[in-house]
Amino acid sequence: MKNPLDSLWGTVIAGLVLTAVLVFFARNFLG
Amino acid sequence: MENLDLVAALSRWIHFMAGVMWIGLLYYFNFVQVAALKNASADGTAAGISKHVAPRALLFFRWSAVVTWLAGAALLGPLFVDAFLLRNGMGPMGIGAWLGTIMLINVWVLIWPNQKKVLGMTPASEAEKSKARRSAFLASRTNVMLSIPMLFFMAAGWSHRALFGL
Numbered sequence: 386m387k388n389p390l391d392s393l394w395g396t397v398i399a400g401l402v403l404t405a406v407l408v409f410f411a412r413n414f415l416g
Numbered sequence: 417m418e419n420l421d422l423v424a425a426l427s428r429w430i431h432f433m434a435g436v437m438w439i440g441l442l443y444y445f446n447f448v449q450v451a452a453l454k455n456a457s458a459d460g461t462a463a464g465i466s467k468h469v470a471p472r473a474l475l476f477f478r479w480s481a482v483v484t485w486l487a488g489a490a491l492l493g494p495l496f497v498d499a500f501l502l503r504n505g506m507g508p509m510g511i512g513a514w515l516g517t518i519m520l521i522n523v524w525v526l527i528w529p530n531q532k533k534v535l536g537m538t539p540a541s542e543a544e545k546s547k548a549r550r551s552a553f554l555a556s557r558t559n560v561m562l563s564i565p566m567l568f569f570m571a572a573g574w575s576h577r578a579l580f581g582l
Binding site: 388390391393396397399400401403404407408410411412415 | 446447502507508511554557558560561562563564565568569580581582
């Protein structure tokens with residue numbers, strides 16, 4: 386599998402996905 | 417109280433200015449220089465970038481990262497511990513602070529030492545240079561990826577509360 390960080394689009398999409406995951410974490414697990 | 421306000425105001429200002437320089441140069445490296453160097457290598461003009469542009473950009477890059485972190489820490493002030501422990505309503509800001517801290521460590525532990533080898537500032541064989549180039553590239557790309565949620569959480573405020581429930 387190709388490393389998504391090898392392309393700029395892959396990097397930006399990975400960043401957006403990570404943002405969504407962290408928003409989910411913050412909403413559900415942080416007081 | 418007034419002194420604390422002054423420290424917070426100056427810290428915020430410095431944090432923004434240094435942060436713009438840091439992330440601006442990070443985006444310059446990733447969105448501009450990597451592709452430009454590839455083309456420049458093909459027509460034999462890469463030395464202009466790697467000899468004259470990259471070292472200067474890296475100088476401002478790594479030190480603006482330090483200034484950004486220090487000004488951010490000063491801005492957090494008494495809330496520093498709450499932010500890093502993600503408690504007392506400082507969770508979203510704390511996530512941003514953790515991401516920024518990981519990025520700072522990436523700059524000084526991975527990007528800069530490897531770039532020194534790539535640019536010939538420290539002695540390295542061709543094999544070592546090639547390995548260092550890949551490590552620096554991936555660490556830099558990781559920082560671009562981390563900058564996206566980092567900036568989202570750093571901008572946490574009433575609009576984030578209203579729109580995203582944070």
